Amino acid sequence: MEKLVLAVLSIGILFSSCNKEDDNTAIENFRYEATVISQGLDCGETFIVSLKSIGSDTGIEDGTYYADNLDPDLNIKGLKINLNCREPNDDELYACTTLGLTYSHIVVTESKKAED
Numbered sequence: 001m002e003k004l005v006l007a008v009l010s011i012g013i014l015f016s017s018c019n020k021e022d023d024n025t026a027i028e029n030f031r032y033e034a035t036v037i038s039q040g041l042d043c044g045e046t047f048i049v050s051l052k053s054i055g056s057d058t059g060i061e062d063g064t065y066y067a068d069n070l071d072p073d074l075n076i077k078g079l080k081i082n083l084n085c086r087e088p089n090d091d092e093l094y095a096c097t098t099l100g101l102t103y104s105h106i107v108v109t110e111s112k113k114a115e116d
Helices: 002-028
Strands: 032-039 047-053 063-068 080-086 104-113
Touching: 032 063
Parallel strands: 063 104
Antiparallel strands: 032 047, 032 080, 047 063, 080 104
């Protein structure tokens, strides 16, 4: 009987610790943090973000970018977000007006609201 109780407790601990690791891994998998600045003047509904690399060798320099493919729920001025992104390929480049400041584009591949 004691072995059964011990086995059940061990399995319970194993599964609960896996869930915690999965949550931490999801946060750690983001390579950038950003702040949503505002909707851009030049590129339709695209929002501008101030991007900062969390680690090293991320491939995209810290700076201000148009964030293509940003989740509409995150299009809130001043919102802190975590994201993964890449530079657009040739098929994803499009013309914007030149009424305002010009920024390079990033394509957001994954994003979520930053935890406080």
